[in-house]
Amino acid sequence: GAVVSQHPSWVICKSGTSVKIECRSLDFQATTMFWYRQFPKQSLMLMATSNEGSKATYEQGVEKDKFLINHASLTLSTLTVTSAHPEDSSFYICSAMKAGGPISYNEQFFGPGTRLTVL
């Protein structure tokens, strides 16, 4: 199969602290990983696209200094929410695309999500 894991599955933190979320592709290599944010009863909003070994591409309106993304290997990407505030509370989902082949033909596989609550 194509399994993507996320850790932690949920986290509660105080305002002003930083939180790191890990995304791993367990049984395949992923040259491209995506980070999404989902609000209740809303669709997934793409935050950024990360390619292994290069800087992430952020979507318009997403603060790159606040949401730090590192894609250091073909199986691991991390999202760090810096100086978290209550409005950053959300469900964060990562996705990985298998390496090889035209990007447009590759299927995306999603992680189980991380629920972040900032007090």
Add this chain to the structure above:
Amino acid sequence: KQEVTQIPAALSVPEGENLVLNCSFTDSAIYNLQWFRQDPGKGLTSLLLIQSSQREQTSGRLNASLDKSSGRSTLYIAASQPGDSATYLCAVRGGGANSKLTFGKGITLSVRP
């Protein structure tokens, strides 16, 4: 800008009913379309992927069709079961260097025993 619409937002049916979930998109220049299932508080599970050159894909009781020219896709669920209760999301992938998935808001399905 691609927009994906799924109507209605919620649907409740009795067990055993065959049902169709609709998805429409504004830009027909897509590379593929995916249907996902999301359970409450969980991530997404890919159900079916249809390439732009294909008309339909089938997996078990699920059948997804694609009419690219009219900007429509349907997900057909046969003999629905309570375990099918979830939110079903449709997403389309554009082309070129900016190949991203654009999601609809989903249809929350409830199958009553």
